[in-house]
Every structure is written in C-alpha cells, then in structure tokens.
Amino acid sequence: MTSKIAWRNILRNKRRSLILIISIMIGVIAMILTDAFSVGMMQQMLTNQIGADAGYIQIHKSGYQANPSLKNSIADAGLIRAVLAKEQSSCNVSERLRTLGLVSSASNSAGVAIVGIIPGEEKKVTTIHKYIVKGNYLSENTDEILLSTATAEKLRVELGDKVVIMASRLDGSVGSEACRVAGIFETYDSGFDQTHVYIPLRTAQQMLGVPDRISEFVINPYDTKQTDLIALRLASALPHDDEVLTYKHMLPVLVMQIQVYDETIYIFYAIIAFALLFGIINTMLMAVMERTHEFGVDMAIGMSNKRIFTMILTEAIYLGIIGTAVGIAVSCAIFIPLSHSGWNLATFSESLNSLGIGTTIYPILTASSLINTVLIIPISATIGAMYPALRAMKLQPVEAIRTV
Amino acid sequence: MENKHIASEIVRVENVRKTYHDNGVPVDALRGINLVVSQKDFSVIAGPSGSGKTTLLNIIGTLDKPTEGKIFLDGEEVASKNRRELADIRLKKIGFVFQAYNLSPVLNALENIEFTMMLRGIPADERKRRGLTLMEQLGIGELADKRPNEMSGGQQQRVAVARAISNDPRLVLADEPTANLDSATAAKLLDLMEQLNHESGITFVFSSHDPQVIERAHRLFILKDGQIISDKKNV
Structure with a gap:
C-alpha cells in the first residue's frame, strides 16, 4: 500500500x-x-x-622498441619464423624492415620513416591498402613507393613520378633507391601520413644492404581477444633477445x-x-x-x-x-x-x-x-x-x- | 502510580499545564487540568473558542506534550514516551476524527479506511473485508471507490469515523467533528457515533461547542481560559 x-x-x-x-x-x-x-x-x-601500422603484436630484437635503428634489426629471423609457423592457425603474420630516412623529389625533400613491407602479407595485418586514394597499392619486388597525400603535396609529385629515398646503412654509408610513385594514401591520422612511406621489403633490404634483415614481425590474431595469450605463448617460445610486444606496449600513450x-x-x-x-x-x-x-x-x-x-x-x-x-x-x-x-x-x-x-x-x-x-x-x-x-x-x- | 488507576478508566489527566510562547510572551493554554474519562463514556469537552479544548484533546491524543503534568491512557503514562512509542500508542489505542475530515486525497474511501489497518500490519484480504463491513455498517457501502473530492462533507466524515474505528481503538477523539456539516448531517453522524458507543463500547471524547454535540454528552467538561470550570456526569 x-x-x-x-x-x-x-x-x-x-x-x-x-x-x-x-x-x-x-x-x-x-x-x-x-x-x-x-x-x-x-x-x-x-x-x-593498430590497423594502419602497429598491428596487435610485434616481435623485435630486444631493445628495438627503445632504439628503433637498423643496428637493432633482426639478423637471423629463422627461429622466429619457425615459432610463428606453429601459430599459423591463430594469426596472420607479416615482416617489415623500417628505417628513418629522406624522400626527395626535384622540388623538395621530407624526413620520413621508410617502411619496407611484403605487400601481399601486409594486407592481412594492416589496413594501409584501404587508404589508397590515388593509384594502386604496391606490387611485390618492384621499385614502387606509396606516399601520403601530404608528402606528395610537399614533394610536389604525382602518380608515376620518380622520387629518391635515402637512408643510412649499417656500415654508415648512405643507401638510396629511385622509386616510382605507385599510389597515394590518406589515413585518418595526419601526423602518421606526414611521416610514413611504404616500399617493398626487398627494395628496402637492397637499399640498406641487409638482404636478410628485418625490423619487425607484425602479427594479427584472428581473434583479437587472444592477443595477450598469443603474445605470452610467443614470448615463452622465443629467446630473451627477442621482444614480443602487444599494442598496449607499442601505443602506451x-x-x-x-x-x-x-x-x-x-x-x-x-x-x-x-x-x-x-x-x-x-x-x-x-x-x-x-x-x-x-x-x-x-x-x-x-x-x-x-x-x-x-x-x-x-x-x-x-x-x-x-x-x-x-x-x-x-x-x-x-x-x-x-x-x-x-x-x-x-x-x-x-x-x-x-x-x-x-x-x-x-x-x-x-x-x-x-x-x-x-x-x-x-x-x-x-x-x-x-x-x-x-x-x-x-x-x-x-x-x-x-x-x- | 499506574496501579492507582482503576480498570474502567481510559483517560486520566493530572495537573496538566500547557504554555505556549507567542513572540517570547508565555501564554497559558491549559492551567492545571484534571479529568478522568471512563471506558464507554461519550464525553464532550466544551467551551468557547480559545478556551483550550483542542489543545487538551491534542494532549490526550499524544499529538502534543504538556508543559507540566501527566497523562495516562489505559493506565499507561504517556507524556514521557518518545515519538515512536507515541505513534504506536496512537495507532493501537486511539482513533481520530478531525473537523476537516483529513482523508488522504490520493486514496479512495475504502483505501482510507484500510490505511490505518495497513499500518498495523493487517493482511490485505482482512483489511478489505473489515473495511467493507465497516462501510456497510456506517451506511456508506456504495462509496468504496470514491475519492474524497467525490464525496460530500457528511460522507467524508463517515469515512473518517470508519477509519478511526477500523483498528478497534480503546478511544476515539473527535475534534469539532460537526463543525463543517449542516445540522441534519451532523445529527446523523452523531447518531452513528452514539450507536457505535452503545453497541461496540467505544469511548468517545469530543471537543465541541456545537449544542447538538453537547446535548448528547454523557459527561460534559466545560473549559474556560484553560481551566475546567464544570464537570457534569449523565447530563
């Protein structure tokens, strides 16, 4: 009542x-x-x-996260590949070689992170191919390059134009390659766009004189809720001089x-x-x-x-x-x-x-x-x-x- | 002290004084009241306006506390009780009938009657049965679903009487119950209350200056300036 x-x-x-x-x-x-x-x-x-670049899990040589230089790249990736082969049923994997360098045109130049990727594999772990606004995504083993709209505008280049990329090699010399602009991308992150260019992994390895080295493995679990579990499994299967990082470590801010x-x-x-x-x-x-x-x-x-x-x-x-x-x-x-x-x-x-x-x-x-x-x-x-x-x-x- | 009271007493008022402060000036509303009301009495406290009738009724009904003196209800001294204990005494032993009826406007007639039974924890079925019986007994059976604003003054006061007696109280206190009623309706209401007094043995204490009420009193206390100046039995 x-x-x-x-x-x-x-x-x-x-x-x-x-x-x-x-x-x-x-x-x-x-x-x-x-x-x-x-x-x-x-x-x-x-x-x-995560989608544009980081992926859910990365494997580097220990110390790479703190000092991402060529010196800290992985020289022998055989063991890591073997471990990752056992995870084929749970995730996609791609390899990259990354360095800081310069991209130049006849008009201008820009300091960028040059990322060497395996175009076909990269598609499975990141979404950069979805952000192509002009031209095409990279093909395997070519001298093609992907630039962002911001970088292309800064360099005043169009599709098909040649640009030169330069970066320091391990021995201190400067390696360079001439690449043709195959595609122009535009992600949601203008800061990211201004600082990243993509070339095929082989081209990057050739320019830097490190035919077998890679900087990182990018791993995307099919079920992203399993990220921590897979990272833990990989960390326990790999020696201590390899670091297994999840996006939580890579994107701490x-x-x-x-x-x-x-x-x-x-x-x-x-x-x-x-x-x-x-x-x-x-x-x-x-x-x-x-x-x-x-x-x-x-x-x-x-x-x-x-x-x-x-x-x-x-x-x-x-x-x-x-x-x-x-x-x-x-x-x-x-x-x-x-x-x-x-x-x-x-x-x-x-x-x-x-x-x-x-x-x-x-x-x-x-x-x-x-x-x-x-x-x-x-x-x-x-x-x-x-x-x-x-x-x-x-x-x-x-x-x-x-x-x- | 409590043993002194004989079994037939329902109310005993001993040397009760009540002083109000009006802007710091003390005003004596009651000045040494002594009275006894016996079981089955049909008593009236009469007197002119401002004589202290309502104050006395409120003190007997435990709604107000005396400045001095003692009040015994059913042999139990109540002036020293706390709020919770007084609420319990009012619920179990006293029924109130007010001049302005004071029914809850959000409840219908039956629910108003059931309300006090609900406060006592009587189950819903039992409440309803008793409520309807009371309404039939008081001649308002057809008003069960009516809200107060859909009833006449006389009908509302009958519902108020039914509410007051629904918990089988030892005592019903009625403060000027006929003041808002025409004389014919007032007479019917008083007939009803007399009937309840005779048949159910409920003790009634009225405060009123209505001659119709006074002439039916078995016992009449006349109050003037806060004092009882007359106490007549079997008037």
Missing part, C-alpha cells in the same frame, strides 16, 4: 513529476551518449593506429589515455549525479512542504517516522527508475541508428584527423556505462530524497496538522 500511495502521489502533480522525470532522463541520456561517443572515439583511435578516461568518466558521472541531486532535493522538498498537513494527519493516525521516510524515498526511487528507464530507451533510440551510420563530424575533420580519428564517429555502448547509469541515477534520486524525507520525519504532528 505504501508503494500504491507513493505512486499516486507521483501522479498527483503530473507536471512536476514530469519535469523531474525529464531532467533525470536528460541526465541519463547525457551519461550514456557522452560515454558511448567517447568510448567510440577512443576505440577508433586505437583501432586506426593511447592505452593510458583510455585508462585515464575510464577513471575520469566517474567525475563526469559525479557532476551529473550532483546536478540531479539538487533537482530532486528541490522537487521532493516542495512535495513534502505541500503535504505537511497530510503528514501531520498520517502521524496522528499512527504512521511511524520510518514509514513516512520510506514513503518519500519510495516516490523518489520510482521517479528515478522511470526517468532512468525512459532515458535508457531514448538513448538506445539515438544510439542504435548512430552505431550503424556513425555520426558525421566532417566539420571538425582537421582536429579529428590530427588525433587519428575519422570524421565519422561510431558510438560504442558498454555494459559498464549502462550498469553505472542504472546504479548512479536511482541512487542519486534516493539520496536526493533523504533530506526532504528527514525534514518530514521531524515534523511535529500537531503543528503539521495546523499547516494549511
């Missing part, structure tokens, strides 16, 4: 209840969608960086950014809960003050303070639950279509690209976001109703009955 009375009291002042439900709903929508877009944005940053977000989102939740708290205190206080006379009568006929407290809290919990349920429903109605079509933020393309995010953000709704919302909002409503409920409990029956 207490819940029946609480419910009828909610319906009694429909406009006020509706305003409170709408404010709770807006809080819920803000919590869910802000989190969904933030998670989506960060997941895209991570996926783009981004991973830390996500961890920091996961913690700081609670500050955002707290701000919303705090704002709601005051709304609920205000509304419930008004409701209690309007019903002072009724509470006096209830006390007179024997209603205990505890029951009065419970009744007011029940009203607030109902309002919290309704507002949360409607908020979740509206959030889902916004989220579901946007999760398929994405939210086009082309207006902010420059800043988004500098962060390595595409212009279309695909929100991701996490279970933790929903659980936090379902817990935080009704709890805030309950806490918010406590002060008005305590005030109602302190009413003196005889004075309350006199209140009109």
